[in-house]
Amino acid sequence: MTxxxxxxxxxxxxxxxIAAQTAxxxxxxxxxxxxxxxxxxIPALLLVLFSAVDIVDTGAGKRVDFLAPGLLALAILSTAFTGQAIATGFERRYGxxxxxxxxxxPRWGLMTAKTGCVLAVEVLQLALLTVIALLLGWSxxxxxxxxxxxxxxxxxGTxxxxxxxxxxxxxLKAEATLAAANLVFILLLVLGGVIVPLAKFPAAIRPVLEALPISALSTGLRDVLQHGAGVPWPQLGILAVWSVVALAAAARFFKWE
Amino acid sequence: MRDTPAVELTDVVLRYGAKAALDGIGLTVSPGTLTAVLGPNGAGKTTAVECCEGYRRPDSGSVRVLGLDPIADNAALRPRIGVMLQSGGVYPGARAVEMLRHTARLHRNPLPVEMLVERLGLGSAGRTAYRRLSGGQQQRLALAMAVVGRPELVFLDEPTAGMDPHARRATWDLVRELREDGVTVVLTTHLMDEAEQLADQVHIVDGGRVISSGTPRELTRGGAENTLRFTSRPGLDLGSLRKALPDGVVAAEPAPGAYRIEGEVDPQLLATVTSWCAQHGVLPDSLGVETRTLEDVFLELTGRELRP
Known part of the structure; x- marks a missing residue:
């Protein structure tokens, strides 16, 4: 009898x-x-390349002082948005x-684990980028x-x-997510004040660019880390609005299969 | 508690657009039994099971699983059931044993992972990424994931699809053992032999409805029409045999040396035929009584073949 x-x-x-799922x-x-x-x-390469070579006019001061905050913002974008969208899209597709x-x-447990994973990878990215930037003379x-x-x-921002x-x-379908998430990554890299200062863009479209979450993040980080400003309330406000709207829409429209 | 059905579907209707995937399906699963939901592709088997798992909300009718509503009481139900989807369900980059071990960690008192790996022959695939596993290996991993949490009720959606005969045998053995150990099993299949071999109770489903239910014996016994066949030397004089046979029984030689007797085949008829053989010095090379299979039953009920 067994x-x-x-x-x-x-x-x-x-x-x-949740710990097992996060791991x-x-x-x-x-x-x-x-x-x-x-x-x-990609963020590490861009940081080294644009710091070492005078490709884009980054304004007064060392190029790395301008670039480091921008690439920290890009790292957040790549992990929280692009990477998470693509991975989750395929997880949905594969059941x-x-x-x-x-x-x-529970589903909220899964979402907590995903958030934990994103934060852990971000810590890794930010540490690596900070070390590289410091080696490049970032102050x-x-x-x-x-x-x-x-x-x-x-x-x-996350x-x-x-x-x-x-x-x-x-x-979206997994393939559409793959394409769209990469496209958005490239567009925001160029248009979001990551490498190219927002001041380079025509004044007419600048308010639109400044309202993008990537611009709010890169500008806010730059205000604090390059210009020694206090708490960048306007940028925090923009990010808070994006957070509420995007998370509410995701909660409302997310299809699990 | 034992009186509560493990699963109870009552008049469940579910439409995808204009098409009714479930068209008033009703069935009951008693605790501790092995139930097969048998039907062709597109009959509504998967949809019915997914209603039980809480994935689909019926347009009307009621679904109770372990006495709970699969959607409203989902959080209470999930830990008690084991689910094997028809395909997928695993991170493409995850290794087989890694994924099984992870699933085990989500349960309070899981089965030993090594035992399942060995039982289902996943050892050689242990370090292989899921996307590189064969279809049969993926099925076996999904089965292991369904049972690792010691569930009281498991839903297996076409558990042996894509398996070679050896793996199918191992799966059948495991499914039988689950039932012997007190686990209620609901499996869908379009394989008659699977239903006949395993199930206590079979529900034949077609067009989103149960068209017949019973034990495999009950389902195949219905209708006394059976066939007795024997082979011997060609050209036997069937006239004298026909005289010996009761009314309504037909004897024929459809191919040289192959004889077919159709009618109500019972022990008396068999005795009649063999004594006729003895009188005429006929030694049949082979002699057998054919009973109906679930496939025959399905064909009679729907006029269609079960196999796609």
Whole structure:
């Protein structure tokens, strides 16, 4: 008489489920070559290239002082928006989200794990970019008092980009998400004050560009880290609005399969 | 508690646009039994199971699973059931054992992962990324993921699709063992032998409705019309045999040496035929009684073949 499969169902404790899911999400992300290229290699390469070579007029001061905050913003964009949209789009396509929907892990637990994964990778990216920038002679201003505004900007930027990425992943087909997320990445890289100062664009379209979440993030980080400003309230306000709208739309329109 | 059906679908209707995927389906699954939902592709099997799993909301009718509403009580139901989707459900870059171990971590008291890996022959595939597994290996991983949490009820959607005979045998053995250990099993299939071999109860589904239900025996016994066949030397004189046979029983030699007797085949008829053989010095090379299969039953009910 064997009772190998005798029923004894039950969920694992929530913190254990979320920790396991977060660890799995991070492993999946780090195992994906294209994803690593996008999140780690491209921002680092752009930082080195544009700091070393005078391609774009970045205004007064060292080029790296202008570029480092912009590429920190780009790193947030690549992980929270582009990477998350593409990965989630394919998870939806391959039934991963559907299958997890029948597991004991609640949906909000899955979303918490995804957020944890994004934040962990961002810490990795920001640390790497900071080291490279410092080696290139970056001298950020603001000292310890810059920490709070930087954290606020990163958190709100992550929320806004995650909302937009999940909205895309949860409504479009996986292939469409792949194409659109990369296109948006390139457009925002060029138009969002990452490498090219917003002042270079015609005055007529500048207000539109300034309202983009990437511009709010790059400008806010630059105000704090290059110009030694205090808390950049206007940029935080823009990011907060994007966060609320994008996350609400994602929650409303996301289709799990 | 044992009186509550494990699954109860009542008059469930679900439309995709104008097409009714479920058209008033009703069926009950008793706890501890193995139930097969048998039907051709497009019959509504997957949709019915997905209503039970909480993936689909019926337009009308009621669905109860373990006494719960699969959508309203989803959080309470999910940990108690095991789900095997027809395909997918795994990160393409995840390794087979990694994904199984992860699924185990989501449960309070999971089965030993190594035991399932060995039972389902996933050992050689353990370090292989999911997207590089064969279809049969992917199916076996999905099955392992469905049972690793020690569920009391599992839904298996076409569990042996794409498996070679060896893997199918291993899967059947595991499914039988689940049932013996007290797990309620609901599986969909379009394979008659799978339903006949495994199921306590079979629901034949077509056009989004149950068109017949019963044990495999009950379903195949219905209708006494059966066939007795034997082979022997060609050109036997069937006239004397016909005289010996009761009314309504027909004897014929459709091909030289192959004889077919159709009618109400019972032990008496068999005795009549063999004694006729003895009288005429006929030694049949082979002699057999053919009973109906679920395939025959399906054909009679719908006029169509079960296999696509």
């Amino acid at each position: 009772t190998t499969f005798a029923p004894d169902p039950g969920p694992a404790p929530l913190p254990r489920m 799995l999400e991070i492993r999946m992300l780090l195992r994906n070559g294209e994803q690593l290229l996008l999140t780690i290699v 991963v989200l559907k299958r997890l929907g029948a597991s004991p892990l 950020p201003t603001g000292g310890a008092s810059a920490a709070l505004p930087v954290v606020l900007l990163v958190v709100l 929320a806004a980009f995650s909302g937009l990425g999940l909205l895309m992943a949860g409504t």
